[in-house]
Amino acid sequence: MSTEFLISIGIPILLIVIGRFVGSSIERHHYRSIVEREARFSGQPALSTKQSDAPDAVRSASLAIGSVVISVDHFKRFLSGFRMIVGGEVRSYSSLIERARREAVLRMKESQPNAHAYLNTRLETSTISSTSGNEGTGTIEVLAYGTAVHYDRAP
Amino acid sequence: MILTNIDSMPGRRIVQHLGLVQGSTIRAKHFGRDFAAGLKNIVGGELKGYTELLQESRAEATSRMVEQARALGANAVINVRFTTSSVAQGASEILAYGTAVLVE
DSSP: OHHHHHHHHHHHHHHHHHHHHHHHHHHHHHHHHHHHHHHHTTTSOBOSSSSOOOOSOEEEEEEEEEEEEEEOOHHHHHHHHHHHHHOSOOHHHHHHHHHHHHHHHHHHHHHSTTOSEEEEEEEEEEEOOOSSGGGGTTEEEEEEEEEEEEESSOO | OEEOSSSSOTTSOEEEEEEEEEEEEEEEOOHHHHHHHHHHHHHOEEOHHHHHHHHHHHHHHHHHHHHHHHHTTOSEEEEEEEEEEEEETTEEEEEEEEEEEEEO
C-alpha cells in the first residue's frame, strides 16, 4: 500500500525534478547557440516589409522556409498549472515561445545562407496536440518564411 | 519554378496572372515518434521527429502546389502562404497556396 503510494507520488516528482535540471540546462545551451548564430547573420536582416530600401537591383528571389517543434519541460508545465489558478502572465511559457521563434527565423536564414535580406518574413505558430490526451500541452510549432533576395553586389 | 511570398517578383516583370493554386496534405503522427516525443517532453527542447514530419508535409504540400502551377503554364508562384490546422487529434493539415504567374 505505502510502496504503491510512494510510486504514484514519486514518479511525477522525479519527472519534475529531472525536468527542472535537465530542462534548464538544455534551455541555456539552446539560448547560447541562438545568440551565436544570430550574430553570424547580423548583416542579413529578416524584414517584415515587402520592400527593402537597399539601392541595389535584385538579382534573384526565392522562398526561404524554417520551422521547429519545441516543447517545455515538466517542471515548467507544473508551474504553469499553478499559474492557471491565479491568472496573470505565464512566464514559464514565454521562453518556450521566444526560443521557438528565434530558432525558426534562424533556420529560415540558414536555408538560404547567402541571401542579402529576407523580405516579408511571416511567423506562424501552431500547437501540437498529442494522440494520448493533453500530454502535448506546451508543444508548439513555429514556421518562419520569407522571400530571400540577392542584390546585384558583392556579399 | 520560383516561389516568393511577396506580391511581385523582385527583378522580374509579371506578364500574366494565372490564378490561385494550392496544395495540401493531411498527416498523422506515427506511434514510435509519438512515444519518443513523449519522453522528450519531460526535459523539453526540440522534438526533432515532429520537426521533420512537419517539414516533409510542408514540402509535399508545396510540391503539389507547384505541380498545379506547372499545369497552368506558370513559371513562378507569388504571394505564397502556409497554414496549419488540426483536423483531428494527432493529425494536421498543411496547406500551401499562392498565385501562379508568368514572369518574363
